[in-house]
Amino acid sequence: MSASGGSQGSAPATDNQKSSTLRLDDKEHTLPVYQGSIGPDVIDITRLYGDTGYFTFDPGFTSTASCESKLTYIDGDEGLLLHRGYPIEELADNGNFLETCHLLLYGELPNAAQFEDFKQRVTMHTMVHEQMHRFFTGFRRDAHPMAIMVGVVGALSAFYHDSTDITDPVQCDIASIRMIAKMPTIAAMAFKYSIGQPFTYPRNDLDYASNFLHMCFSVPCEKYEPDPVLAAAMDNIFILHADHEQNASTSTVRLAGSSGANPFACISAGIACLWGPAHGGANEAALQMLEEIGSVDNIPEYVKKAKDKDDPFRLMGFGHRVYKNYDPRAVIMQKNCHEVLEAVGADKDPALPVAMALEKIALEDEYFVERKLYPNIDFYSGITLRALGFPTSMFTVLFALARTVGWIAQWKEMIEDPDQRIGRPRQLYTGPAKRPYVKMEDRK
Numbered sequence: 001m002s003a004s005g006g007s008q009g010s011a012p013a014t015d016n017q018k019s020s021t022l023r024l025d026d027k028e029h030t031l032p033v034y035q036g037s038i039g040p041d042v043i044d045i046t047r048l049y050g051d052t053g054y055f056t057f058d059p060g061f062t063s064t065a066s067c068e069s070k071l072t073y074i075d076g077d078e079g080l081l082l083h084r085g086y087p088i089e090e091l092a093d094n095g096n097f098l099e100t101c102h103l104l105l106y107g108e109l110p111n112a113a114q115f116e117d118f119k120q121r122v123t124m125h126t127m128v129h130e131q132m133h134r135f136f137t138g139f140r141r142d143a144h145p146m147a148i149m150v151g152v153v154g155a156l157s158a159f160y161h162d163s164t165d166i167t168d169p170v171q172c173d174i175a176s177i178r179m180i181a182k183m184p185t186i187a188a189m190a191f192k193y194s195i196g197q198p199f200t201y202p203r204n205d206l207d208y209a210s211n212f213l214h215m216c217f218s219v220p221c222e223k224y225e226p227d228p229v230l231a232a233a234m235d236n237i238f239i240l241h242a243d244h245e246q247n248a249s250t251s252t253v254r255l256a257g258s259s260g261a262n263p264f265a266c267i268s269a270g271i272a273c274l275w276g277p278a279h280g281g282a283n284e285a286a287l288q289m290l291e292e293i294g295s296v297d298n299i300p301e302y303v304k305k306a307k308d309k310d311d312p313f314r315l316m317g318f319g320h321r322v323y324k325n326y327d328p329r330a331v332i333m334q335k336n337c338h339e340v341l342e343a344v345g346a347d348k349d350p351a352l353p354v355a356m357a358l359e360k361i362a363l364e365d366e367y368f369v370e371r372k373l374y375p376n377i378d379f380y381s382g383i384t385l386r387a388l389g390f391p392t393s394m395f396t397v398l399f400a401l402a403r404t405v406g407w408i409a410q411w412k413e414m415i416e417d418p419d420q421r422i423g424r425p426r427q428l429y430t431g432p433a434k435r436p437y438v439k440m441e442d443r444k
């Protein structure tokens with residue numbers, strides 16, 4: 001029997017199968033309970049509606065496991081983040097982004113030969129079809145780069161028909177490699193277009209992060225060699241953003257993919273969802289907030305606003321649906337931030353002292369302590385990205401670039417599941433009951 005009834009099936013039924021009993025309308029219903037390798041057990045409600053005529057109700061999915069996955073595990077209370085079992089701290093301290101991509105896609109860290117092969121495959125797909133350049137000229141120069149990303153990434157399915165058949169594992173793999181390879185190129189093109197500079201082609205002699213900095217910051221008029229310290233910091237930032245379990249944009253990609261939509265269209269849907277300020281747009285919003293606060297003296301006023309229920313203002317870069325402890329990525333991000341600021345001589349960035357003071361004040365304030373609101377990955381990333389030379393409007397684009405491997409790995413895991421079905425939630429309907437049509441002349 002599959003782990004969760006009619007969907008992904010890897011956790012086989014065991015003789016000592018745990019179960020739960022639901023008493024409803026004087027009847028008892030037994031619901032199977034499944035155990036993961038780590039983390040909370042789940043109650044399988046696949047048959048609940050068929051057996052009881054009831055739906056469950058969980059807007060925001062605070063208590064709902066939407067799928068079974070082997071990719072990423074988060075323990076919000078412990079502030080733990082594992083990718084295929086490896087702690088994010090160890091991947092960030094010892095590895096690089098491309099090996100993390102291999103780990104997420106194929107389940108294991110690559111050996112030297114596998115890494116070289118994977119790197120070569122990605123490198124060979126970094127260019128985009130030359131005709132894609134024309135898409136950009138259709139956008140206003142001041143278009144938000146995320147608007148461009150949604151459009152151009154979705155349009156990849158108009159060019160790469162040889163990797164859109166999701167029933168062909170070879171095409172799924174090529175589409176995965178293409179997405180990882182082309183996102184930096186498209187992101188750099190969106191940046192170059194917004195500043196009126198010519199597009200820069202990828203260089204096959206550079207590593208992934210260096211190549212991205214090259215495509216963003218080199219100009220035809222002079223030689224440009226990416227700073228290895230900044231390239232290492234960029235690579236580290238990509239690792240921190242690679243995947244994060246079933247967050248809003250990943251769930252969007254899975255739901256889009258569950259209908260059989262092609263991978264490029266699914267990633268475009270994920271980019272659209274990530275753009276929201278409650279999600280990936282928070283890094284852009286967090287820096288704007290720090291700039292609006294302006295000085296340490298103004299912090300108490302903004303903390304008061306954040307606590308005021310009648311004020312929609314929230315501390316951007318703070319709080320998380322899952323982490324009720326420090327986001328482990330934020331800890332690494334803060335260290336990365338200081339290193340980059342020092343390397344570029346921007347350690348006088350006025351936003352940094354405001355961020356550090358705000359973090360200290362918030363972490364001592366009862367309101368935030370009681371609600372377990374800690375800085376998340378977006379709190380320091382904006383300061384770091386600005387120091388790397390990116391405008392605020394590019395921050396979420398960089399998040400999308402890095403998260404593409406997580407989206408595509410989660411999509412691939414879903415597509416490869418023989419029990420995969422289209423996602424189709426139900427609802428609690430509170431609208432009008434059935435009523436007869438009223439002719440226009442009879443309406444009040």
Ligand code: SDX
Binds near residue numbers: 243318371378
């Ligand atoms: C990302 O899911 C992921 O994994 C996402 C992500 C990933 O890698 O994919 O980690 C990336 O999106 C990080 C989060 C970035 N967003 C922000 O920084 C925006 C600011 N944060 C929030 O809007 C909020 O914390 C969320 C959206 C992140 C989480 O919202 P929840 O889980 O729905 O929590 P909630 O809104 O129900 O808040 C619980 C309480 C509320 O107060 P009470 O009604 O209990 O009195 O905490 C308060 C909220 O008002 N609260 C905040 C706050 N966040 C929550 N109050 C002030 N400032 C905040 N930032």
